Amino acid sequence: MAMWLSDTEKIGVGLTAFGLFFMLMGVMMFFDGGLLAIGNILFLAGVTMVIGPQKTMFFFARPQKIRGTICFFVGILLIFIKWPIIGILVELFGFINLFGDFFPVIVGFLRRLPIIGNILSAPGISKIVDRISGQRLPV
Template sequence: MWLSDTQKIGVGLTAFGLFFMLMGVMMFFDGGLLAIGNILFLAGLTLVIGTQKTIFFFTRRQKRRGTICFFVGILLIFFKWPFIGMFIEFFGFINLFGDFFPVVIGFLRRLPVIGNILSAPGIAKVVDRLGGQKLPV
């Protein structure tokens, strides 16, 4: 399945958003970088999966707590409380996107260099806990 041009732009925006959030955390919770990262991440997510699916994803009943924490964290970052906002946003992020972790870890394990690192004896136990059970193959 090929990505449309809009989805390609969305992937780029999402990647830049994650990069800016990482840089914001590395720069001791710089509010400006975190705010730009959040805007780019949300815009990219919307372009990748579409407006209707994004609204449906964030308004699902079983993900209500994650959605509230995620957006309250973003608002706190915008209102110059980046340290507290980032932790609340991270909690919401885990609640919203936690179902995708096994898929992401399974994908990362198939990559040449990263897969070998994730399969190392000490690291494999931690990764298995984060990603769920290892499939018997």
Template sequence: MFTDQQKIGVMLSAMGAFFSFLGVLLFLDRGLLAIGNLLFLSGVVLILGVQKTTKFFLQKKKIKGTICFFLGILILILTRWTFIGLGIETFGFINLFGDAFPIVISVLRKLPIIGTILNHPTVNRWLSKTEAGSELPF
């Protein structure tokens, strides 16, 4: 189903998400956030390929998200303004990958422990509103 290159890409992306999460937990550690960004981006390139990744990031409707995402990474790494860079990067990430959130949520609902939490009536009601787009301001 997946090629070896795509399997490595999924692993790199997962490690990137883990390092980013760890960087946030450790009071916005700039080094861990930078490593997480690099791993995530290299994983996306390995999953999609160079041409499809370029096409994805340069879509006309996603150009605002692309600019914010990469500008946030640059601010995070070069100027050491971790909080501002992470905020801009998060805005870009949501604009770029926001279309995939309903798919991710439906997959997570099928997992044993996380699925139980996501299928709780209160959480389910909130996720249903979010999936409809009523609470996303952008």
């Protein structure tokens, strides 16, 4: 049975993708605060539209992930007050704490893609990707 996205969820996926794109461009443009701020706003709006406002609040308010939430939002605040390098570092730490549980799922998805999957399954690269994603293969 196929799972279909609602129109709101489709818009949310697009906003999240644009948010990540703007953040990447902000870093590539030597930590441009404007691009990073736009990327953060789009990313948060996209996540909210994909999973809904209530689930977004529950996701960020989980007691076991409160350190990641605080770092993520303090990083965004630092970007808004024109300290983009420190802000992106603090935000990255919070992002890894918040979304680190999804890395094995993302790596598994990427390994099933035609070209990227072949690259990630190469002998030297697969060991590095397994270590980053936290996957352990039985030997």
